[in-house]
Amino acid sequence: MTATVVPPAPPTPRSPSGSILRPRKATGWRRFKSGLASVLFVLAFVAAAIPLIALVYYVTREGLKVFSWEFLTTELPFSQRSVDGGIGPAVVGTIVITVGATLMAVPLGVLGGIYLNEYAGKSKFGALVRFLSEILTGVPSIVMGLFIYTFWVLRVKEQTGFAGSLALACLMLPVVIRTSEEMLKLVPHELREGSLALGSRKSRTIRTVVLPHAAPGIVSGSLLAVARAAGETAPLLFTIGATQTANWNLFEGTNTALSVQIFGNANSPYIPAQERAFGAAFTLILIVFVATALARIVTVVYTRRVSGKS
Amino acid sequence: MTTEPPMTTTLTPDTTIDGVATLPPTEVDQPPAAESEVPEQEREVVFRLSEVEVFYGAARAVTGVDLDIARNEITAFIGPSGCGKTTVIRSLNRMHDLTPGARVMGTITYHGENLYSGKVDPAEVRRRIGMVFQKPNPFPKSIYDNIAYGPRINGTRKRSQLDDIVEHALTRAALWGEVKDKLKSSALGLSGGQAQRLCIARALAVDPDVLLMDEPCSALDPIATARIEDLMHELKDNLTIVIVTHNMQQAARVSDRTAFYTAEPDEEGRRVGKLVEYDVTETIFTKPGDPRTEGYITGRFG
Ligand SMILES: Nc1ncnc2c1ncn2[C@@H]1O[C@H](COP(=O)(O)OP(=O)(O)OP(=O)(O)O)[C@@H](O)[C@H]1O
Ligand SMILES: [Mg+2]
Numbered sequence: 001m002t003a004t005v006v007p008p009a010p011p012t013p014r015s016p017s018g019s020i021l022r023p024r025k026a027t028g029w030r031r032f033k034s035g036l037a038s039v040l041f042v043l044a045f046v047a048a049a050i051p052l053i054a055l056v057y058y059v060t061r062e063g064l065k066v067f068s069w070e071f072l073t074t075e076l077p078f079s080q081r082s083v084d085g086g087i088g089p090a091v092v093g094t095i096v097i098t099v100g101a102t103l104m105a106v107p108l109g110v111l112g113g114i115y116l117n118e119y120a121g122k123s124k125f126g127a128l129v130r131f132l133s134e135i136l137t138g139v140p141s142i143v144m145g146l147f148i149y150t151f152w153v154l155r156v157k158e159q160t161g162f163a164g165s166l167a168l169a170c171l172m173l174p175v176v177i178r179t180s181e182e183m184l185k186l187v188p189h190e191l192r193e194g195s196l197a198l199g200s201r202k203s204r205t206i207r208t209v210v211l212p213h214a215a216p217g218i219v220s221g222s223l224l225a226v227a228r229a230a231g232e233t234a235p236l237l238f239t240i241g242a243t244q245t246a247n248w249n250l251f252e253g254t255n256t257a258l259s260v261q262i263f264g265n266a267n268s269p270y271i272p273a274q275e276r277a278f279g280a281a282f283t284l285i286l287i288v289f290v291a292t293a294l295a296r297i298v299t300v301v302y303t304r305r306v307s308g309k310s
Numbered sequence: 311m312t313t314e315p316p317m318t319t320t321l322t323p324d325t326t327i328d329g330v331a332t333l334p335p336t337e338v339d340q341p342p343a344a345e346s347e348v349p350e351q352e353r354e355v356v357f358r359l360s361e362v363e364v365f366y367g368a369a370r371a372v373t374g375v376d377l378d379i380a381r382n383e384i385t386a387f388i389g390p391s392g393c394g395k396t397t398v399i400r401s402l403n404r405m406h407d408l409t410p411g412a413r414v415m416g417t418i419t420y421h422g423e424n425l426y427s428g429k430v431d432p433a434e435v436r437r438r439i440g441m442v443f444q445k446p447n448p449f450p451k452s453i454y455d456n457i458a459y460g461p462r463i464n465g466t467r468k469r470s471q472l473d474d475i476v477e478h479a480l481t482r483a484a485l486w487g488e489v490k491d492k493l494k495s496s497a498l499g500l501s502g503g504q505a506q507r508l509c510i511a512r513a514l515a516v517d518p519d520v521l522l523m524d525e526p527c528s529a530l531d532p533i534a535t536a537r538i539e540d541l542m543h544e545l546k547d548n549l550t551i552v553i554v555t556h557n558m559q560q561a562a563r564v565s566d567r568t569a570f571y572t573a574e575p576d577e578e579g580r581r582v583g584k585l586v587e588y589d590v591t592e593t594i595f596t597k598p599g600d601p602r603t604e605g606y607i608t609g610r611f612g
């Protein structure tokens with residue numbers, strides 16, 4: 001080894017204060033740009049938050065005027081002018097119709113997402129399914145209501161909660177398919193390989209490794225779809241009919257829903273009806289909120305269980 | 311790493327005896343067969359690769375791989391980055407089936423059966439031929455469930471039996487002491503080196519016939535590396551190991567045979583990996599038959 005002469009390295013650059021850790025002085029222009037950007041971010045956030053906060057505040061304030069256990073459980077009044085009566089049947093209707101739609105759309109949608117991401121690959125059929133489901137996403141909800149009306153209600157000659165569930169399920173399905181596919185796409189390829197390398201079959205790998213990993217995302221996406229569906233009015237207008245009394249039976253008899261009550265009562269010139277509309281709107285927000293919270297808790301517990309604590 | 315001499319293990323030397331004559335012949339002298347630990351007639355061929363080529367889409371990644379991998383031996387794959395070591399080792403348990411566009415040409419037999427025949431069940435192939443990947447890939451499950459995953463696939467349900475398998479596998483992979491009190495916590499909380507040992511334990515838990523290890527020690531400290539190397543020696547009695555490594559000393563220490571690959575431009579100037587030389591490890595490291603092997607090895611040992 002021959003010793004070579006190495007020129008001394010230049011000293012570490014320091015800021016005027018002599019520190020190498022504190023920021024070097026920003027020029028005026030840079031500082032201005034940075035400040036401007038911060039202000040814009042805050043403004044954008046405020047602009048986005050104001051309508052949300054205002055809406056929740058206003059609906060809550062107005063809704064609480066009539067909100068009570070009575071209001072939630074008593075039957076609808078026969079006259080819009082009546083100050084008595086509640087929205088019991090609509091609460092029941094929204095719950096059974098939305099649950100019915102969720103039970104149809106979510107499993108089917110998740111299976112569709114699994115098919116598209118895990119099995120279809122680049123096949124023509126997969127591309128077709130993907131394309132159709134994208135088109136389905138863009139179908140206006142009223143069209144979906146009319147579709148179920150002509151294809152189901154006119155055929156069975158009865159308006160039922162189930163017909164409403166069908167219409168809502170059609171709305172939810174493409175959203176659930178899309179989210180499931182996207183979430184499955186995010187599952188690292190290495191995990192699938194790890195499972196298959198142990199002699200696991202594809203179906204088992206999907207069930208035990210891929211789905212648990214994607215579950216939180218799929219649940220979030222599905223919840224959005226459910227929440228949207230719970231508030232839909234148009235698909236229910238032709239399909240579920242109307243009722244004054246609570247109907248827990250999804251498959252027989254006409255039904256009603258909170259969204260339909262909001263629609264009907266908010267258009268009314270009578271103050272008691274308008275108040276009921278606010279009460280119903282507040283109730284709907286509450287139901288969606290509670291359902292979302294519950295689903296999240298279930299997912300967290302489930303993911304903890306399959307993935308171990310910590 | 312110190313510059314200890316590469317040879318620290320006894321090696322099974324001879325390749326020129328009948329029965330393994332298909333192992334690539336070399337132009338250099340062979341040490342006498344008398345010192346062989348394993349009697350020649352017992353050394354059966356597990357994998358026989360002939361004219362194997364692997365394509366990713368239209369791009370040829372490796373070509374001209376002809377080699378026999380003998381049972382109860384450790385075969386090391388060495389060579390510069392990108393020369394196709396991972397590509398070849400993945401072709402041994404049909405991992406390429408999962409890569410869209412990847413194609414394996416030529417023939418690979420496993421105990422004489424064509425590995426890529428349509429009648430072969432890839433799941434069964436992978437159960438018998440375990441793999442440890444270059445990047446640790448623990449499942450987002452508890453440590454226990456990671457190890458128990460394979461046995462459960464094979465129908466082991468009894469808790470006491472699974473407990474035993476888990477403990478045994480983790481002990482062998484030199485991880486038991488570190489995790490025995492937190493078997494129920496997530497495997498994602500492990501350090502990189504611990505995760506890699508978990509993956510080794512997971513592969514061992516299904517009791518494979520062959521273990522393919524793609525740089526299993528690149529994230530491990532010298533102590534864990536030594537433990538894994540000891541484990542490999544121990545496992546050799548029961549299974550066949552193929553290991554990819556960038557660590558020359560490791561290849562020299564643990565392997566019986568070494569395959570040296572390199573990547574060279576083909577006629578169209580695209581870099582394609584190829585097998586340069588395959589021989590008894592001692593020969594590769596002391597009297598390599600190809601100047602490229604020598605260059606690579608001496609470059610590393612400076
Ligand atoms: N999935 C893939 N798709 C396309 N090309 C690939 C893929 N995997 C590997 N290759 C290419 O094949 C060649 C060989 O890669 P391979 O991973 O086998 O190298 P390696 O010898 O394992 O390298 P390293 O030592 O860095 O791990 C490289 O040129 C790489 O770019
Ligand atoms: Mg590699």
